[in-house]
Amino acid sequence: MYNVKFTVLYSDDHSPVPNLKFDVKKGNEFYNSAITDKDGIIKFQSEAGEYSYTLYYGDGISDNYKIAKDEEFVIYVNRPVLVETIALIGGEYCLQAGESTKFTAIIAPSNATQKNIEWSIDNNVIAKISSDGTLTANTIGLTGVVTLTAKAKDGTGKKATIRIRVK
Numbered sequence: 787m788y789n790v791k792f793t794v795l796y797s798d799d800h801s802p803v804p805n806l807k808f809d810v811k812k813g814n815e816f817y818n819s820a821i822t823d824k825d826g827i828i829k830f831q832s833e834a835g836e837y838s839y840t841l842y843y844g845d846g847i848s849d850n851y852k853i854a855k856d857e858e859f860v861i862y863v864n865r866p867v868l869v870e871t872i873a874l875i876g877g878e879y880c881l882q883a884g885e886s887t888k889f890t891a892i893i894a895p896s897n898a899t900q901k902n903i904e905w906s907i908d909n910n911v912i913a914k915i916s917s918d919g920t921l922t923a924n925t926i927g928l929t930g931v932v933t934l935t936a937k938a939k940d941g942t943g944k945k946a947t948i949r950i951r952v953k
Contacts, residue, residue, distance in 0.1 A: 787831040789856045794826040794841065797862040802826030807842040844899050866899035869938035872946040880951045881913070881923040889919040891936040891946065900940035908933045912952045923952040 794803040803826045810818040812835055820828045832853050841847040843863050851859060877889040891903045905915045909932045914922050921934060929952055937945040 787833060788853050790830055790832045790853060791858045792822075792828045792839070792861060793859070794822050794828075794843075794861045794863060796865050798865060800862075803843070803863060809840045809842075811838050811840075812836070866940065867895060867897050868942050869893050869898045869900070869940050869944045870895060870942075872903070872936055872938060872944055874934070874936055874946045874948050877919075877921065877948075878950075879948070880953065881921070882953065883923055883927050884925040886920055886922040887950075889921065889934065889936070889948070891919065893938070898938075898940065900938070902939040904937045904939055906935045906937070908935075913950070921950060929953045 792808065794806055795801065796803060802824065804822050804824045806822045808820050808822065808828050809816070817837065818830050820830060822828055834854050836850065836852050838848060838850045841861060844866065847861065847863065871894045873892045874889050875892055878887040881887060893901050903919070905917060905919055907913055907915045907921070909930065912924055912928050912930045913932045915934060919936070931949050931951050933947055933949050935945050935947045937943070
């Protein structure tokens with residue numbers, strides 16, 4: 787068995803990148819999974835052979851490597867571009883029982899690294915929200931107002947909210 791060490795650093799100042807998921811495969815078989823520590827490091831033992839890894843950062847970083855002795859690798863990544871604002875467009879602001887409407891979250895800046903949105907509403911009895919921003923009013927005739935929230939999944943806490951009447 788050989789000692790393998792991966793270090794993940796930001797390319798601009800070479801500071802460590804903690805808390806990133808890292809998966810290793812040998813051929814098509816899963817071999818190992820780990821999370822970078824506070825110093826951006828992952829260490830494990832490995833048999834000799836050819837491997838591939840996926841580092842879950844942005845759209846994912848994948849590469850191949852070969853182990854024939856103790857090895858150390860350094861992966862450089864660009865700093866993420868964080869979400870600054872979210873705007874909601876589309877959709878209807880008043881729904882009848884059983885109706886659906888779709889909202890779209892517009893993220894700025896447009897080059898944000900992580901553009902995924904978490905959709906939620908404050909009252910799941912009056913309406914339901916799907917992962918694509920489609921809001922559907924209940925079919926049993928309950929009325930009221932729901933607050934729809936689109937929140938950035940990049941850890942910034944940025945969000946946009948609107949209120950929709952169900953009647």
